[in-house]
Amino acid sequence: xxxxxxxxxxVMQYLLQPDAGxxxxxxxxxxxxxxxxxxxxxxxxxxxxxxxxxxxxxxDHEQLCFYLGDELFERMADEFIAASPSQNRSLRGFCExxxxxxxxxxxxxxxxxxxxxxRFERRLLTAFDAAxxxxxEFAALAALPPEQWPAVCLRFHPSVQLFRCAxxxxxxxQALKQGLEVPxxxxxxxxxxxxxxxxxxxxxxxxxxxxxxxxxxxxxxxxNFAGLCELMLDFFDESQAPAQVxxxxxxxxxxxxxxxxxxxD
Numbered sequence: 001x002x003x004x005x006x007x008x009x010x011v012m013q014y015l016l017q018p019d020a021g022x023x024x025x026x027x028x029x030x031x032x033x034x035x036x037x038x039x040x041x042x043x044x045x046x047x048x049x050x051x052x053x054x055x056x057x058x059x060d061h062e063q064l065c066f067y068l069g070d071e072l073f074e075r076m077a078d079e080f081i082a083a084s085p086s087q088n089r090s091l092r093g094f095c096e097x098x099x100x101x102x103x104x105x106x107x108x109x110x111x112x113x114x115x116x117x118x119r120f121e122r123r124l125l126t127a128f129d130a131a132x133x134x135x136x137e138f139a140a141l142a143a144l145p146p147e148q149w150p151a152v153c154l155r156f157h158p159s160v161q162l163f164r165c166a167x168x169x170x171x172x173x174q175a176l177k178q179g180l181e182v183p184x185x186x187x188x189x190x191x192x193x194x195x196x197x198x199x200x201x202x203x204x205x206x207x208x209x210x211x212x213x214x215x216x217x218x219x220x221x222x223x224n225f226a227g228l229c230e231l232m233l234d235f236f237d238e239s240q241a242p243a244q245v246x247x248x249x250x251x252x253x254x255x256x257x258x259x260x261x262x263x264x265d
Contacts, residue, residue, distance in 0.1 A: 116169030130159035138253035150226035
């Protein structure tokens, strides 16, 4: 009698590449139960497998699926499943390669906004799944002696992420989500977004101006308050730069973005 590993590999081979050889190998392991033919029973299992994977794509990338419509969704799903079969017991990461697939596929790569929408939805899922930690309040920063402020470094909540794209993917996603008229694809310039999971455990995001992007990237890199103020001199004069940094930090605390603060040496 074939072992469990052989049986599992044979079934998986049939699901991924249901050619004549795979069907023949699996048929040797399937017990005849009378009314339903072996071919039909194996086909039912294979179809159920693909239907489940399509359900995962629809769940993880709901707005992308709406944007594509039924016909193109079926095409994308079939080709993606064939190109990137599930490799893990958990289906949570099954769609992780989807943005890359859309960016490289000969047909779908003609529409870069598709990969951008998929990447944005992956970021939302990552933010939602991020580890939970305490969130620091602004009072902790305000309580520090003024002489320590230049050396203060902030640490973001684990859910905080940056997203950038050269299309109006997020605006399109929002229109789809709200049932509004979907704008045409726009590739006129880069757009920047900050994504995080809020205190209410809902995933949130806001657009960023170039100077805000620089500020967020610097905090992620470990820059202290003095360094942040220096970076802002590229956008504001000496009297405005510290105030812009201060107001941004205060807003981040209120939004629940800050996990902790430390005073650098």
